[in-house]
Amino acid sequence: MLRNIISKRESELPPSMIGRIVKAAQKDKKIISLGLGEPDFLPPSKVIRSVKRNAAKATHYTPTEGIAELRKAVAKKLRSENGIHGNADNVIITNGSNESIMIALMCTIDPGEEVLVPDPGFMDYRPIAEILNGYPMPYKMSEENGFEPNPDTIKEAINSGKTKAIIINTPSNPAGNVLKRKTLEEIADIAVDNNLLIISDEAYEKFVYGSAKHVSIASLNGLQDNVLTLQSFSKTYAMTGFRVGYSAGPEKIINAMKKVHIYTSISAPTISQFAAIDALKTRKSYIENARKEYEKRGLFLHKRLEEMGLSCNTPEGAFYLFPKISNLGLSSDKFAGLMLEKAKVAMLPGTEFGKYGEGFVRLSYATAYEKIIEAADRMEKAVKSMK
Ligand SMILES: Cc1ncc(COP(=O)(O)O)c(C=O)c1O
Known part of the structure; x- marks a missing residue:
């Protein structure tokens, strides 16, 4: 076995949380992933x-x-x-x-x-x-x-x-x-x-x-x-x-x-x-349809999070919401872990995005509307049981 072969540069890199989420979601089909930032649409024909x-x-x-x-x-x-x-x-x-x-x-x-x-x-x-x-x-x-x-x-x-x-x-x-x-x-x-x-x-x-x-x-x-x-x-x-x-x-x-x-x-x-x-030659309506769908999902999820008592800025762009969870007395990591375990909803702790992300989690709404509804229902139940 080679010794000291891995560079310090590599060893010191933080492990990617996204990889862990993908694995967990592959293993347990009940998990709804709001973790990945990947469009669920097909590319233009x-x-x-x-x-x-x-x-x-x-x-x-x-x-x-x-x-x-x-x-x-x-x-x-x-x-x-x-x-x-x-x-x-x-x-x-x-x-x-x-x-x-x-x-x-x-x-x-x-x-x-x-x-x-x-x-x-x-x-x-x-x-x-x-x-x-x-x-x-x-x-x-x-x-x-x-x-x-x-x-x-x-x-x-x-x-x-x-x-x-x-x-x-x-x-x-x-x-x-x-x-x-x-x-x-x-x-x-x-x-x-x-x-x-x-x-x-x-x-x-x-x-x-x-x-x-x-x-x-x-x-x-x-x-x-x-x-x-x-x-x-x-x-x-x-x-x-x-x-x-x-x-x-x-x-x-x-x-x-x-x-x-x-x-x-x-x-x-x-x-x-x-x-x-x-x-680049695709009709503009392709992008507009996706944009409208994301907007609909974002507004829906935003409303549901607010109803759960998780305050969150109104969606303006991309396909992410970043609700505050610190009022539940948990760290971002703990909250994301509990949601995965209790609600089977995957999300990323805010700390994945830097130390000032503590107290928040990131939810992606690049996921089918019906799955977002189900994820919100499960999260609501889990959040209620934490209060
Ligand atoms: C802000 C931002 N920039 C860049 C990228 C990289 O995307 P890609 O390399 O697929 O263009 C991502 C991917 O999630 C992103 O969120």
């Missing part, structure tokens, strides 16, 4: 047809930056739907937006340097920065503020000379809020004043509800050189397994990312890039 049509010609690598036709189509989409200027040279296609996060940080932070990350925020930002021997520095967001980042908190977290980038995420995972234009403008000023790159994770850009509006920070005046925008086909077109997403930003950064991309995965899957070209 155009995408499936594309796979069948292109299988034979998708057996080779593509250029590391992605197929030219796809990069061109993405640049066009960014101009018309997000107000982000640029052309194909400003775009790199990656293995989902997760790989974009990884190679963006590889290209911007050296060991010992810092990146500001939202807390609570998507659980991959911190380990990715740590794998690169960088420091993810959390900026706290609080429930009272609707989990909107506080520009003063961000300013305080900047360590002059060490901080290179700030990650923002809107619509957000896990809190399901959508960042306001005013907040984005303030963050933009901070980034420009402190020579920071903004990495704007917009994986859920199409899922916004009520009066919330998605604003891409790169579309704000004069910000083009400071922002790398990350978007994905995963959630918008229910294509998580295709592993295709992209980064768009200044050529200097995109060119650096291209260099590194050769070493991480050479290129995003060819068949998925063809499918992505077709996804």
Whole structure:
């Protein structure tokens, strides 16, 4: 048996809770999972047809930056739907937006340097920065503020000379809020004043509800050189397994990312890039139908949680709710564990998303409406028995 073979870097990574939930749900079929952030819709039929049509010609690598036709189509989409200027040279296609996060940080932070990350925020930002021997520095967001980042908190977290980038995420995972234009403008000023790159994770850009509006920070005046925008086909077109997403930003950064991309995965899957070209040609009604369905589920689950005495912000975006459970006198971990055991409903403890997620749990409503009703009924019973 090899000794000391596993790196300290790997050994110190926290185990993923999501993996445990998937296993538990596979073992016990009674479990309803509100744990995963994965659309339950089918991709557009155009995408499936594309796979069948292109299988034979998708057996080779593509250029590391992605197929030219796809990069061109993405640049066009960014101009018309997000107000982000640029052309194909400003775009790199990656293995989902997760790989974009990884190679963006590889290209911007050296060991010992810092990146500001939202807390609570998507659980991959911190380990990715740590794998690169960088420091993810959390900026706290609080429930009272609707989990909107506080520009003063961000300013305080900047360590002059060490901080290179700030990650923002809107619509957000896990809190399901959508960042306001005013907040984005303030963050933009901070980034420009402190020579920071903004990495704007917009994986859920199409899922916004009520009066919330998605604003891409790169579309704000004069910000083009400071922002790398990350978007994905995963959630918008229910294509998580295709592993295709992209980064768009200044050529200097995109060119650096291209260099590194050769070493991480050479290129995003060819068949998925063809499918992505077709996804972008899909009728807008595909996305609108999914958006409406998520909104219906989110509003329903929100109402039920409030009725159980679990206060929770109204859903604005993505497909998550982040109710407060601390008034029950339990930690997030304990509450999620009890719900799994007593109600057979899987969810993630808020602490999976950073230390300021303590006192909350994340529920995903990317699950069939009927299952959400059943999950809410079971949770209600279990919560009642705890009081
Ligand atoms: C906020 C956020 N960003 C990025 C990703 C990564 O998605 P993908 O790599 O499938 O594009 C996820 C996945 O859940 C996410 O929640």
